[in-house]
Amino acid sequence: MTTFDQLQSNPQVDSSIQDLLGQLADHSQKLTGIRPPNPELTEEYQATLDDFASLRGGKLFFPYLASGLGNGPLVELADGSVKYDYTCGIGVHLFGHSHPAIAKASLQAALEDVVMQGNIQQNLNSYKLTQKLTALSQKNGAPISHCFLSSSGVMAGENALKLALQKNSPASRVLAFERCFAGRTLAFSQINDKAAFRQGLPEILNVDYIPFYDEADPEGSTQRALDTLTQHLQRHPGQYAAMFFELIQGEGGYYPGTTAFHRALMECCREHQIAVLVDEVQTFARTHEPFAFQHYKLDDLVDIIWIGKAAQVCATLFTKNYAPKPGLIAQTYTASTSTVASALAILDELESAPYFGEDGKIAQLHNHFKAGLEDIAQRHPDLLSGPWGLGAMTGCTALDGKPETVMPFLHDLYKNGVMAFVAGQKPTRLRFLLPIGALTPEHITDSLKVLENTLIAHRVSS
Ligand SMILES: Cc1ncc(COP(=O)(O)O)c(C=O)c1O
Incomplete structure (x- = not known):
């Protein structure tokens, strides 16, 4: 037992935390309606x-x-x-406001020695979270073997893009869906299919678009997407490093795809050594499976995925083929101690009740x-x-x-x-x-x- 373990398991510490949680519940319950x-x-x-x-x-x-x-x-x-x-x-608040398990995790985390954790100094909980997320992503057979924690959804996405670009260099173009949203960095403002999000910014990434699934025309829209992909591949042979998949379009207007649609495009990407990147920042913990790629049964086709929002901590998960060379990925802040503890509490809650299926x-x-x-x-x-x-x-x-x-x-x-x-x-x-x-x-x-x-x-x- 470490001295910190002794502190954590001290009955007085536990009873003080229980007292605080009791006060929180008493006050929280006063909010009964609009x-x-x-x-x-x-x-x-x-x-x-x-x-x-x-x-x-x-x-x-x-x-x-x-x-x-x-x-x-x-x-x-x-x-x-x-x-x-x-x-x-x-x-972000998948468990609403003032949730007791999340408040408890945060109170416990407040006793840890630091507020923020980062690249070269991490506490044990960051390891536990990394391990848990990796195992969760593998649960239906996806060959994901690595997980890197990060400070925002778009940063986790930037890390994903860098992994794909490094591995598939010198290919440097990327593919994305029409209406997609990926985040707010300079690189990602080029990917978002919305002019206002990149107005006045220089073009630093070549992005080509594929039309998304149309529920009014399943076969036609799948064929149109495949035809567009084929045209891009013919126009720029060997130049694509990655395709971005937002399996259910969020910011774009809440348009879900289907297994057949995503599978057809992903298989084509695979044939052309284009990394299959799945942005799960919004979809994580919102479908019938923890990850939307699991919901759509695409486990065999994903290369790199990233999460954020509901998980509290953001993370990039990837297969061993896409492991970075030293120096590519590092962050002063990967996450705060309380968000790591809250993320673990959320994963426990999601496991403890039948949320999925x-x-x-x-x-x-x-x-x-x-x-x-x-x-x-x-x-x-x-x-x-x-x-x-x-x-x-x-x-x-x-x-x-x-x-x-x-x-x-x-x-x-x-x-x-x-x-x-x-x-x-x-x-x-x-x-x-x-x-x-x-x-x-x-x-x-x-x-x-x-x-x-x-x-x-x-x-x-x-
Ligand atoms: C699909 C998707 N990707 C990426 C992001 C960016 O996440 P963040 O705002 O945490 O950087 C968002 C945010 O809305 C999103 O919906």
Whole structure:
């Protein structure tokens, strides 16, 4: 036993942590539903928001500053209001707010000697997390053998791209799907298929696009994607290092692909020694399997994958063929001690209950949410269409799907106590990143009533 083990297993330490968790639960349980702002706090809240906007050089997307307390899908803001959160930090808070297991892990982590861990100095938990993620990725036979922790989704993606470019050098072009989103670094701004995300930036990477799967035309769209891939390969023979796969398009508008579609393209990449890169930053822990590549049964075809968001810690996982040469990958910060501990707590939670599978908790909550949206769509076909998406990525189109209509609606929905987000451009869809680790059917019913009433109010006002 190390001296730190003695500290951790000290009964007084444990009982102090239990006391704190008890206090947290007592306060958290006071948040029972949507609550309007406290008028006494409103003025100061607005002044703080204005000052924050000025300091950061632009307004926040939502006038959202949280107090620090929540209760599952409910979050308290610093103006005293309480809202349902289906934005979840754009997919980070899979277990909602103030989750006891995550709070416990963070309290324990606060006793460790350092806040941040990095390349040359890591604590034992970073090893445990690396081992656990690698094992999870291998569970259905994927030949993944390495895992490198990282500080953001896009950094994990940059590491993936570098591994592919180094291995397949001098090939340097990459392929990606139309409408894809990959992150915000200079290199990745070239991959995102959205002009506004790279306006004014120099081109530093050659990217060619493949049309994504169309559920209205499964065979035709698969053939069109394959034909486009073939044309690119003929135009630039031997020059492609990697193809990016976002198996369910997130930012692009919640469009899932299929096994047959992804498999056909991946097999073609394999034939041409093009690395198959799978961006699981948004999809990790949101489908019927821990990884979306497992959901789509693509285990035999993946070379490099990376995760972020729900996992709290980001990571690049890869096969031995793509192991880097010394010097290619290193980071001062790989993750903070509390995020590593929280990531382990989340993986334990995901293992301890039947979240995955056709009848798992993720599928059940998705079906409940989907049925509620379908019900609204049936009764108000002019106000809502869809739903789309899969698992804890559920979307629909509100009103006419035009950004100028959807944005004011989204902000009114926020005012009325439900935070959702947008995805895609034509149409602009509403997206709900379900906090499946904390959500109940009752929460969903309650939230969908607010959604319906806000839709109706927008019909009246338009
Ligand atoms: C599919 C996908 N890849 C990468 C990223 C970038 O992750 P991060 O913002 O943590 O860098 C995101 C973020 O939204 C994403 O949805």
